[in-house]
Amino acid sequence: MRRPDPGTPPAVAPKTREGYVTQERSYKLITPLFGGGVTPQQPDPVTVVRATSIRGQLRFWWRATRGGKYATPKELKDAEGKLWGTASDADSGGPSLVEVALRSWTPLDQVKMFIPDTRNPRLTVGEPKSPYSYVAFPLNETKGSVYENIQFTISITFPDTAQDRLDVEAAVWAWETFGGIGGRTRRGFGALELVQVNGIAPDDRPQARCEDVMRWLRQRLDSYTTGAILTMEWPQLAADTLLVITQPNKSPLECWKVLIKQLREFRNRQANKWPDADSVRRIAGQSYKGKSAIPAGHNIFPRAVFGLPIIFHFKDNNRGNPDDATLQGAAHERLASPLILRPLACAGGRYVGMALVLNGPKTPPDGLKLKGYTPHDPLTIKLTDEEAKPIQSLNGKTNVLRAFLDYLEGASKP
Secondary structure (H helix, E strand, O other), X not given: OOOOOOOOOOOOOOOOOOOEEEEEEEEEEOOOEOOOOOOOOOOEOOOXXXXXXXXXXXXXXXXXXXXXXXXXHXXXXXXXXXXXXXXXXXXXXXXXXXXXXXXXXXXXXXXXXXXXXXXXXXXXXXXXXXOOOOOOOHHHHXXXXXXXXOEEEEXXXXXXXXXHHHHHHXXXXXXXXXOEOOOOHXXXXXXXXXXXXXXXXXXXXXXXXXXXXXXXXXXXXXXXXOOOOOOOOXXXXXXXXXXXXXXXXXXXXXXXXXXXXXXXXXXXXXXXXOOHHHHHHHHHOOOOOOOOOOOOOOOEOHHHHHOEOEEEOOOOHHHOOOXXXXXXXXXXXXXXXXXXEEEEEOHHHOEEEEEEEOEOOOOOOOOEEEOOOOOOOOOEOOOOHHHHOOOHHHOOOOOHHHHHHHHHHHHHOO
């Protein structure tokens, strides 16, 4: 039975609370929205974006900016619960000190389906011919769509104390700058541009020059993060977080396409001789296209630092290559990528591309496994100097994420 249309909820004015401050913040999306609703790969049928999702994003970015001073996950969880709330039970729990409410949004009938090439309206964003397909591959099989022309306004109410203001504003700034809404935000979908705060346009954006944007980001990271990071058990930001800014453009999509193109070229197996495929052959005990020698070496999967799972698809598996294989965590299948790619709004209606690497775990705490196989030797992401040499895009470096940022910086120079 089809659920009836609940209609558009009425607008509700924010409440005034003594000892609290309320900000109204308006946004527009500068890249398409990937999902974001209760149905996978679809926007919410009522509000397009959801306040609960935004709250979840803010909690994540609070941990990323303010979590460095906590030595254990329990310490972090206790501090997070005091500000952002916890589920109530017989002995503990309590409401959040921060209230997030959705005030206005683009009606669903005004949201447009994003077409990656206006000359070919049938082309979907996940298809191989799309310039976005490398980061939208889940949509290739489903032929799903993403959406644009989305704006919304939220109100955020929080205690008007110096510490709470710093904690909340740090989370909000990091969410606006590095996060987004919907799915696949670390690959640039659902990227935000702040339009107004309490009805006034922001006036503190940097000029669209790489050095100005970098200085602006470093200053704010220094202000909003906690200094030394005591543990790497969750994703975090720091004043010296690895990041690269690419050349400015009037179009955020053009900036985004540059980032995607460079990531695709950097990770290209055929051009760079990554050892991952030979590691799968070694574990499976199968040679390459019927050759007698199984590849020698270690079970190295350096591209796992870009996130898990990774699906390996071999051509000609009837000629000796293994069947498809999936690299994942030994106990937890997924590991979110520490690499963030997205455009960033600057002054004067211009944009730059930004790549950033979150501090934190690069592999699952329980280790790696190749689904369906039991290797004799452990799986690793670490390369030796000798193992890094054949991989052209690494340029001799063994730190894959740092090497990608160097590769991107070199490719984006005028």
